Every structure is written in C-alpha cells, then in structure tokens.
Amino acid sequence: MNLQEAARDHLWLHFTRMSGYQSAEVPIIVSGDGCYLTDSNGKRYLDALAGLFSVNIGYGFGEEIGQAALEQMRELPFYTNWSYAHPRAIELAAEVASLAPGDLNRVFFVSGGSEAVESAWKLARQYYLARGGKQVASGETRHDERVGTPTPRKYKAIARQIAYHGTTMGALSINGIPALKETFEPLVPEVRHVKNTNRYHRPPEETEAAFTAMLLEDLEEAILAMGPETVCLVHMEPVQNAGGAFTPPEGYWRGVRELCDRYDILLSADEVITAFGRVGHWFGSERYDIRPDIVCCAKGLSSSYAVIGAVVVTDKVMEPFLEGASMYSHGITFGGHPVMSAIALKNIEIMKREQILERVLENEDSFRSTLAQLLDLPICGDLRGTGYFYALELVKNKETREGFSAEECETLVRGFLSPALFERGLICRADDRGDPVIQISPPLVAGQAEFDEIVGILGDVLAEAGKRMSAG
Ligand SMILES: Cc1ncc(COP(=O)(O)O)c(C=O)c1O
Numbered sequence: 001m002n003l004q005e006a007a008r009d010h011l012w013l014h015f016t017r018m019s020g021y022q023s024a025e026v027p028i029i030v031s032g033d034g035c036y037l038t039d040s041n042g043k044r045y046l047d048a049l050a051g052l053f054s055v056n057i058g059y060g061f062g063e064e065i066g067q068a069a070l071e072q073m074r075e076l077p078f079y080t081n082w083s084y085a086h087p088r089a090i091e092l093a094a095e096v097a098s099l100a101p102g103d104l105n106r107v108f109f110v111s112g113g114s115e116a117v118e119s120a121w122k123l124a125r126q127y128y129l130a131r132g133g134k135q136v137a138s139g140e141t142r143h144d145e146r147v148g149t150p151t152p153r154k155y156k157a158i159a160r161q162i163a164y165h166g167t168t169m170g171a172l173s174i175n176g177i178p179a180l181k182e183t184f185e186p187l188v189p190e191v192r193h194v195k196n197t198n199r200y201h202r203p204p205e206e207t208e209a210a211f212t213a214m215l216l217e218d219l220e221e222a223i224l225a226m227g228p229e230t231v232c233l234v235h236m237e238p239v240q241n242a243g244g245a246f247t248p249p250e251g252y253w254r255g256v257r258e259l260c261d262r263y264d265i266l267l268s269a270d271e272v273i274t275a276f277g278r279v280g281h282w283f284g285s286e287r288y289d290i291r292p293d294i295v296c297c298a299k300g301l302s303s304s305y306a307v308i309g310a311v312v313v314t315d316k317v318m319e320p321f322l323e324g325a326s327m328y329s330h331g332i333t334f335g336g337h338p339v340m341s342a343i344a345l346k347n348i349e350i351m352k353r354e355q356i357l358e359r360v361l362e363n364e365d366s367f368r369s370t371l372a373q374l375l376d377l378p379i380c381g382d383l384r385g386t387g388y389f390y391a392l393e394l395v396k397n398k399e400t401r402e403g404f405s406a407e408e409c410e411t412l413v414r415g416f417l418s419p420a421l422f423e424r425g426l427i428c429r430a431d432d433r434g435d436p437v438i439q440i441s442p443p444l445v446a447g448q449a450e451f452d453e454i455v456g457i458l459g460d461v462l463a464e465a466g467k468r469m470s471a472g
Contacts, residue, residue, distance in 0.1 A: 003028055007026040037059070049441055053241065053439075058303075061305070061350055071342070076338050086338050100283055101285055104292070105313075108335070109309070112308075116298055120235065120268045125155045159176055161176045161193045161195060164176075165270055173189075190226070198244075199249065212255060216252070220259055223265070232266060233268055233294075238287065239279060243435065244382075244385075244437030253288050253289060266317065268295070269283075272296055272299055277356050279387035279388075280361040280364060293316065296310075302340065308340040377462050380392050388442060388444050391437040392438045409436050412468075420461045424457045428458070
C-alpha cells in the first residue's frame with residue numbers, strides 16, 4: 001500500500017487543517033524507541049511531547065507490555081464491567097486506589113481523558129441526587145418532595161479560563177477555550193470559567209499571597225453568582241496545561257478546597273496529564289495536597305500503550321451509591337477492558353521497577369536549569385512548570401511582556417515554529433490557545449542528553465523566530 005496516498009485519501013487527522021496535506025506530505029511515524037520516533041522516510045525525531053503528554057515510560061517497552069497484552073488476550077480478550085468484574089480490572093482498581101492519595105479508593109474505568117471528565121461531571125450531578133433527601137449545609141433538600149421526583153438542583157460546573165478538558169460535549173463545555181467551543185454551541189449547561197493561575201501577566205509588584213487571594217475571590221464570586229445550591233463540580237488541573245504549564249501559587253489549593261467544602265461542591269482534579277509521574281508523583285494531587293473528591297486520569301495510566309482512563313473517587317463520593325437501589329447510571333463498553341487493564345498494570349509495574357518517579361524528582365532541577373538557558377533569547381519571556389512538564393511563553397517585548405497579536409501568532413506558530421521544529425527533528429508543541437507557548441513534556445525516561453538536545457534545537461529555532469518576528 002502507498003501509505004502517503006492512502007493517508008491523503010482516507011485518514012482524517014484530529015485537530016488538523018487537512019487542506020495542508022493536499023500538496024504536502026502527511027507526516028507518518030512508523031516506529032519509536034526510548035524518547036525517539038522515526039518517520040516513514042527514516043528521519044528521527046526527539047519526542048519532547050511524549051506523544052501527547054502521555055508516553056511516560058517512553059517507546060521502548062513494547063516487547064514487555066506486548067507480552068502482558070498477549071497473555072491477557074489468550075486468557076480473556078474481552079469482558080465488560082457492566083455488572084461483571086474480571087481479574088485485571090479488579091487488580092488495576094486496587095493498584096490505582098493504593099497509589100492515589102487519601103481515601104480516593106473507588107475506580108470507574110473509561111476509555112480516555114474526555115470520557116473521564118464527562119463521567120466526573122455526570123457523577124457529580126448524580127451524587128447530589130443519590131445523596132437525596134439528606135440535609136446539606138444550606139438546609140435544602142435535594143429532592144422535590146412535592147412532585148416526588150428528584151430535581152437536579154446541583155448540576156453546574158466551574159472550571160478555569162483557557163483550560164483544556166477534552167472534546168465530548170460535556171468535557172467540551174467544561175473547556176475554557178472559546179475558539180474550541182463556539183462551533184458546537186449550544187453546549188451543556190451550565191459552566192463558568194474563573195481565572196487561571198497564570199502569573200506572568202499580573203502586576204510584577206503583586207505578592208504571591210495577594211495573587212492567591214485574588215484567585216480565590218474570583219472563584220467565590222463565581223460560586224455565589226451561579227448560586228452555590230446549583231453548583232455540583234469545580235474541575236481544575238493541578239498544573240494547567242493549555243496556556244502553558246500554570247503552577248498553583250502557595251495556598252491556592254487549600255483555598256479552593258475550603259471553598260468547595262463551604263459551599264458543598266465536589267472538587268475534581270483533572271489529572272489526565274499530571275497523574276502517573278509527569279510531576280514526579282503518582283498524582284499531582286499528592287504533590288500539591290489538593291485533597292480532591294474526584295480524580296480524572298488517562299494518558300499516563302498506561303503510558304498510552306493502551307486506551308484506558310479512570311475516574312477515581314473518595315469514600316464520601318461512593319457512599320450514596322452503596323445504598324439500596326442506588327446506581328451510577330453510566331457505562332462505556334470498553335471501560336476496564338481486560339487487555340487495556342493488563343497493559344496499565346504492566347506500565348505501573350515498569351514505572352515502579354525503573355524508578356521513574358524518583359528519576360523525575362532527581363532530574364527536575366537540572367531539566368529546569370537547562371531549559372532556563374533559553375530565557376537569554378529576547379523572544380522567551382517566561383519559563384513555567386514543574387517535574388517534566390514545562391512551557392516557554394514567547395513575547396514580542398520582554399521588558400513590557402507584550403505578546404503577539406492573533407495575526408502574528410499565526411505567522412509565528414503555524415507559519416514558522418511548528419514546521420521549523422519538525423524539520424529540525426524535534427517534536428514539541430507550539431501552542432497559541434492562550435498566549436503563544438512552546439510546550440515541553442518529554443517521556444519520563446529522558447535525561448540530560450535529551451534536555452541538551454531539546455535546548456540546542458529550540459535555541460536555534462527560537463533565535464531565528466525572534467529575528468523574523470522583529471524584522472516583520
Ligand atoms: C487536562 C486534560 N483533560 C482531558 C483531556 C482529554 O483527554 P482525551 O484526549 O484522552 O480525551 C486532555 C487531553 O489532552 C487533557 O490534557
């Protein structure tokens with residue numbers, strides 16, 4: 001088969017301007033090893049994005065994981081979690097529960113990140129119904145006794161501006177990126193977006209404490225404006241990816257947790273990227289002591305060797321679903337798929353054996369200081385992130401922190417950076433969903449040699465970008 005021709009004629013790439021490939025070659029990646037990929041022309045690339053922030057153990061464990069998949073295929077290729085259990089889903093649920101902080105003890109499997117977010121919001125809506133007539137802090141009941149039917153009083157969600165949470169209708173509605181949503185409106189009611197933890201464009205004299213206070217005030221205002229008795233979910237990432245690796249300021253998560261407690265709202269940590277090592281812990285919630293009621297995870301759970309995600313909840317959230325006829329009215333055919341579960345179990349075994357988390361914690365300072373060399377370039381305004389999860393914000397004027405216009409971003413990101421980096425054999429993402437950033441998130445097996453290569457290529461390409469943008 002002529003792969004180029006068939007790709008052009010039949011394959012529909014996600015989030016891709018397909019017109020660009022009428023005349024240009026479709027990039028076809030054919031193999032991977034460690035932190036590297038090879039395309040159909042034999043060219044090698046350093047994958048500084050770990051697939052999509054997801055191939056945490058790198059590409060080199062195919063044999064071992066394949067063997068686990070094969071054994072599971074032989075034993076039981078598929079069975080469902082609809083009313084039935086099977087050994088691998090049970091073992092994986094127990095393993096994830098043992099790694100998750102606090103009493104996050106119950107695991108509902110799904111097929112990916114969007115489904116996890118979708119399931120978290122549905123679960124939060126149903127949780128308040130399932131908790132039923134019990135009195136809550138506001139003194140109101142959750143059932144409308146007059147008509148005898150449950151009324152979904154608490155159904156709204158709060159997320160943060162510019163945050164990406166997936167593409168299915170519920171997850172898309174939770175997204176804070178207007179451009180992604182407009183095409184598909186009307187969306188699922190009802191979501192508000194509060195300020196994210198991007199500090200770069202705040203007044204330089206603002207203290208960290210004042211920044212945190214401003215963010216929490218904004219969140220509380222949103223809760224009050226929506227009506228606390230109608231809000232079921234606050235959904236946020238430990239470190240926000242879209243916009244460029246926004247880490248939380250001191251006291252932020254403690255404050256978010258307190259507000260959720262005060263207004264009786266479930267706190268959901270979107271750990272689709274941060275779980276399973278990306279920030280040096282099994283869960284970002286542990287690193288930042290978030291104490292969520294719900295955790296969404298996917299990508300790193302199997303290092304993307306399998307199609308699997310999970311919603312992990314605390315004993316408190318599970319409690320009303322353990323009573324009487326109560327049932328979470330939700331399911332997905334492939335949730336907890338035995339082969340996917342076997343792969344995820346093997347991935348976790350490899351992560352433990354290879355001491356992947358320890359490696360991230362050991363290397364994170366040297367990774368940061370290597371990347372920080374790029375701050376010498378006039379176009380590099382800010383370096384943000386933690387663990388193996390970083391972003392560089394690109395600016396027009398470093399003194400004033402002035403960014404690029406939409407038109408300039410188009411020229412910079414799509415017109416120059418993306419093709420230039422790919423041409424130089426480096427896969428990372430030039431992203432302008434918020435201010436333009438380069439996202440750097442390599443496999444967790446990367447070391448100093450890869451850090452140096454990333455910075456070498458990025459340094460050349462960004463220096464050239466700076467010249468072009470100031471010349472233009
Ligand atoms: C934070 C976050 N949530 C949800 C998703 C959606 O995951 P998926 O693409 O597996 O549906 C993503 C994907 O990048 C993500 O980064």
